[in-house]
Amino acid sequence: LLYYDEVLESILKEEKIKKDREIIERCIENIIKYDKTKNKNGKEKRKSIYWYKHLIKKLDNPCYEDDITELNNMYGVSFIFNPEIIREGHIKGHIHEFVSIDDSDNDFIITIDDESTYDRDDGISIKKLEDGLYHLKIFIADPNTFCENNDSILLKEAKRRNETLYLPDKIIGLFPDEIVINYLSLDEGKYRLAREYNFLITASGIIEDFYITKKKIIVSKNYSYEEANKLIKKPNSKQILETMENLSEIDNIISKKHIVESSYLKNKTTSEKKIEIYMTFLGNKLAEYCATRGIPLPYRHYVQHANLNNCGINIEELSNSDKKEYTKIIKDIEKINLSAVYSINNKSHEGLQYAYYCQPTSPLRRSADILVNECIDKFYFDRINDKEASAFEEYLQNEIDYLNDKRHKAVKYIEKYNKAKTRSIK
DSSP, rough: HHHHHHHHHHHOOOTTTTOHHHHHHHHHHHHSSSSSGGGGSHHHHHHHHHHHHHHHHHOOTTTOOOHHHHHHHHHOOOSSHHHHHHHHHHHHHHHEEEEEEEOOOOOOOEEEEETTOHHHHHHHHEETTTTSEEEEEEEEEEEEHHOTTOOOOOHHHHHHHHOEOOOOSSOSSSEEEIIIIISSSSSSSHHHHHHEEEEEEESSSEEEEEEEEEEEEOOOEEEEHHHHHHHSOOOHHHHHHHHHHHHHHHHHHHHHOOOOOOOOHSSOOOOHHHHHHHHHHHHHHHHHHHHHOOOOOOOOEEOOOOGGGGGGGGGGSOOHHHHHHHHHHHHHHHHTTTEEEESSSSBTEEEEETTTTOOOOTTBBBBBHHHHHHIIIIIIIEEEEEEEHHHHHHHHHHHHHHHHHHHHHHHHHHHHHHHHHHHHHH
């Protein structure tokens, strides 16, 4: 239906195509007659009916535009959560409060995020060992372990939503805000469930060991990018000094050996670059670990399109106004990034210049990361047998198809929501 909507929109906007009223009336009749009972259940049927009404209105009135309520119903977007989902979140949160914590590692764990962040899903710690190895730990919030199993209605709702939507006037989260803030976000001084990705790295950048654990942690400090940038230049304690020095050393080691600096890193501050480096490094190494062992994942695949010069456009020869316009177009394309898709088979990520890549670092914002956790649980921790693996791969393929479809719909929804919001303000 989304496909037909886009095709229809293109035809109706094209002035050179004659709009024959008789044909339009016939189209409307066909939509009205369409057997809507083919839908699997009542909820899907209701959603489809909104789409049919939308198509009919668009055909009948070229100036027709959807309002926000219609868009929400068509695209399956919910601003609020069912109370039962929130209730389950609180129940699980209270259960995990009594799980003991092993803090024998005595890690100094920090998070670095935007000042407005309320859903902190990644943290780091670093130690330089006596044998010269660096022990880098990347901690990722663990909603999978929090929800305990895939029958959780909280987890099912997160998967249905697929990703956090950032709209001009609100954020529509993957999980209810109160559950994130009270139980999931890696906030300082709070005991939280996390996945701990351990790297033992030599001074020359060789990864001597890599392993994953699931545990309850306590974050030492939450920093904003601005605060972290100040501490990099002027540490305010011996522990911070040691951490920042070790992080600077491991940054250089990882960057030289494992990272190709992409354009998206160039305009970021020092602390932002650090976090991006660690997270893309984890995405690369986890995907490589899994791919070389035949572990299925929702691998992230991206094909770089030809740049403007390859398309016969020399951007340097353009006027300043045209150059500005083309630069804006490029930025818009980078934001939408529809060429990046998920695949059960590993393929390269040309944008980051990685042969292997997945997204494990934002499970509070993307259901793809939740799916990565599921794969790690099945194949790394549980070590399921061949029969179970075959059934799981079939399930995984369906989930990946849903991820790609939902991502495309999210881009269209945000675009139409912005237009509807602007109209309502006017």
